[in-house]
Amino acid sequence: MEKKREMFAGENGLQGDPRLKAISEAIRVVPHFPKPGIMFQDITTLLLDHKAFKDTVDIFVDRYRDMGISVVAGVEARGFMFGPSIALAIGAKFVPLRKPKKLPEMHVGAVQRGERALVIDDLIATGGTLCAAIKLLERVGAEVVECACVIGLPEAKGQCRLNGKPLYILVEPRK
Numbered sequence: 038m039e040k041k042r043e044m045f046a047g048e049n050g051l052q053g054d055p056r057l058k059a060i061s062e063a064i065r066v067v068p069h070f071p072k073p074g075i076m077f078q079d080i081t082t083l084l085l086d087h088k089a090f091k092d093t094v095d096i097f098v099d100r101y102r103d104m105g106i107s108v109v110a111g112v113e114a115r116g117f118m119f120g121p122s123i124a125l126a127i128g129a130k131f132v133p134l135r136k137p138k139k140l141p142e143m144h145v146g147a148v149q150r151g152e153r154a155l156v157i158d159d160l161i162a163t164g165g166t167l168c169a170a171i172k173l174l175e176r177v178g179a180e181v182v183e184c185a186c187v188i189g190l191p192e193a194k195g196q197c198r199l200n201g202k203p204l205y206i207l208v209e210p211r212k
Contacts, residue, residue: 043189043204046096056092061208063089064188078188078210080115080159094119096207097185098126101155104182108154110134112141112170115159119187123157134170141170143177150178160188161206164199171200 047057063086067077084090101109101123110132111120117133124131132148134141134156148154156170161184171181181202189206 043206045189045209046205046207049205051096056089056096057208059086059089060093060187061211064208064211066211076210076212078160080118080187083187084118093187093207094122094126097123097157097205100185100205101183102127104155105153106155106182107152108132108148108174108179110143110148110154110156110170110174112136112156112158112166116157119159120157123155129155134173136166141166141173143173148174148177148179152179154179154181156181156184158184158186160190160210161186161204162190167204168199171202 047054051057060083063083065079065082067079069075070077083093097119106127106129109120109124109127109129111117112134113136120133121131132143134143136142154174156167156174158167161167167184171184174181183203183205184199185205187207188210189204190210
């Protein structure tokens with residue numbers, strides 16, 4: 038049986054932590070956007086809530102502070118909102134992964150061989166973008182330690198596409 042590679046914060050040391058409930062409640066749900074049946078998870082309302090935004094960053098910082106991570110790679114565009122704060126707090130550099138043609142691209146020379154990287158995004162659905170980010174970082178010789186998302190769709194099983202890399206998720210989507 039395949040080892041479960043995704044970890045929800047509420048099942049991994051933060052059971053009953055009121056910050057997770059507040060983070061979840063700070064995310065606005067937009068029904069039927071961008072198409073019928075989709076429940077869009079709008080994190081802009083999380084960013085407007087100072088305490089919930091700070092708690093989000095703090096939980097990630099507490100997890101990654103002592104893992105020897107030298108690169109926090111944020112996926113465009115919403116990974117750009119969380120990544121820099123996490124990178125500053127753990128003493129790492131922030132590397133933006135842009136998606137000009139819908140696959141992550143990175144500035145040449147931004148990451149060096151042997152650096153330990155964390156990939157951050159707001160949400161994982163299918164895992165395609167995170168998988169592409171992992172491949173991009175590994176192609177230049179980085180070691181991807183983990184991927185982290187604020188929101189994870191449990192039914193998407195996106196973690197199965199992450200080349201065996203662990204995935205850390207704060208909250209499940211609200212309906």
